[in-house]
Amino acid sequence: MAVMTYIDAINSALREEMARDDHVFIIGEDVGKMGGAFKATKGLQEEFGVERVIDSPLAEGVIISSSIGAAMEGMRPVAEIQFADFITPAMDAITQQAAKLRYRSAGTQTCPLTVRVCYGGGVSGGLYHSQTNTSWFIHTPGLIVVAPSTPHDAKGLLKSAIRDDNPVMFFEHKKLYRSVKEEVPEGDYTLPLLKASIARPGKEVTAVSYGYTLQLTLQAAEKIKQQFGAEVEVIDLRTLAPLDKDTVLESVARTSRAVIIHEDNRTLGVGAEIAALIAEEAFDCLDAPIIRVTAPDIPAIPFAPPLEEFYMPSTEKIVTALEQVLRY
């Protein structure tokens, strides 16, 4: 075991996968000599050469569409979108091509690519370097959407994503890159792509989250225990699409209460889907209304600190919601 940051875990997964399979290559802006804006690909071009770590033109559309074609032809591309905010020029490639190719060809043509997307706020990134737009992709069947919250999960899930036969959108929260450290197994290990995890077991309320807000939710759960003695079960979705419904609903059946926390906008965020699933499939299990702690429905994260703070879910906001549900 080695203590790793989230960004180290990403870098290590990429290096190991490139060494394991010479069909794996990286393409994106600044990924080569510079090693990526956040250093996720640091040292990889040196180690694997310019053909396998490609500094692309500044054009997200062709970063993704060239990856789709290469994947069709047996390669295992890992494309990097430097900021989730800049993914829009690639939306045609992602939603119309990658997500639909297998379907429209009845499984005869497929594109196993991984798109690493750096997302998320809380770092004074302003309107165009902070967005959480995971819902766009959750709403696009044909894509697997993964958003790990820990270094351990980031490494195991990225390796699984690269080996998976489906297009995978792999969301990495930039605030997690260097703020979380934990022990990560050395050498090869993978995690199942479609499985949520119970990050903290509990029996009185289920708190569902992913990514950076999962870390906040764990902090909130600890506070609830200290203040009220109540045990919060924290579920880390890990994969947002297709959702691991069973892990969430099984938990709610035991706890009878649910709070969902995410940094994406409220309307049609993953919280809306989970609340609907609970209502449809586990209605009799509920003893309290479901509460969502989310970003408000505003276009993006504003820059000035009080504005950004207002936007972001926080430990305090999560504690308040959990308390409200527990007191109902």
Add this chain to the structure above:
Amino acid sequence: MATQIEVPERLTFPSNCETVSADMRIPEPSLDAALLRRLYSYMLKCRTVEERIRNQFRQGRFSGNYFAAVGQEATEVGVTIDLLPEDTIAPSHRNFITHIMKGTPLNLLFAQIYGRNTSPDRGRSSPAHCGYAALNIITPASTIAAQLNIGTGIALAYKMKRVPNVVVALSGEGSTSLGLWHEAINFAAVHKLPMLVVIENNGWAESVPVALQTAVADISTKALGYGIPGATVDGNDVVAVYRAAQEGILRAREGKGPTLLECKTYRWYGHSEIDPAKYRDPAEVHEWKRRDPIPRMEAYLDQRKLWTDEWKQELLAGFEKEIEEAIAFAEASAFPEAEEALDHVFSFSIRDRELHRKTWEPVLDQRR
């Protein structure tokens, strides 16, 4: 003006290539007689198949729509004839007939437009949006320049694997207005990808004339902006198209990078079968029909004693028979089962998830 622009590596065509233009000169060396006859017979076959498909649509034998390339056969045949099975065609909605060139069985093509379970896409993709994995033809999306974009990645993989295969991408002049088109050409140029990028300039993007699409006289001059060779040829001259395409394909196979080839041609009918194309001047349509690539090639072959009407009738009889069999095959094929709509979303099945939803009961003994 456009022809005065110097591109970095000027190709030799069309100035000294063999053509079937008005003067009917016979340059040396001529193409092989068998090849000339095949170019002609393929054009005739493509025309026969598409006119039959249009007829089938009007009779309500299949639903949806169809996007005919009638009038554009010289371009589509000239750029795709004699591709290797390993080469990729990146087609658009109007390139259904390139399947005939690559060798997709006619049975499968008719099953495709009929939406039957024997189609390569099992009734998923809409008529004319046909792919065929066995022969490396990308199943097209309707979004414009899409397959050209994906084609860059296939070409990148060919280059990485050091195989001499090429990608021939086809799209209309309208596609060159789109940002994605430029991203793709630029990327292919930077990485010297083995591609022939064909622009079928048929004058009309649905109802919008080319003059409202671009301010350049020849779209091939856009190649200058990307540092690659470009050329414009008479897209109704199958020999000129063939010569130019072969040069571009050879460059690609030799690792010299992509070529932009504009073929000026004309779409005889509407954008699709439900478009009567009333926005066009009938005189323009008439003028282009006069330049029909098939009679032009007939005259060219006839002059070389390579064509007779008996041979043509023989060819047509053979095509008709093959088409009849393909229609019978399609009509005898079943539609897909309704629940197949849930298949091929992922590499794993979602049927159970979608069809059998659970109901959860409270686990009471654990409640507080």
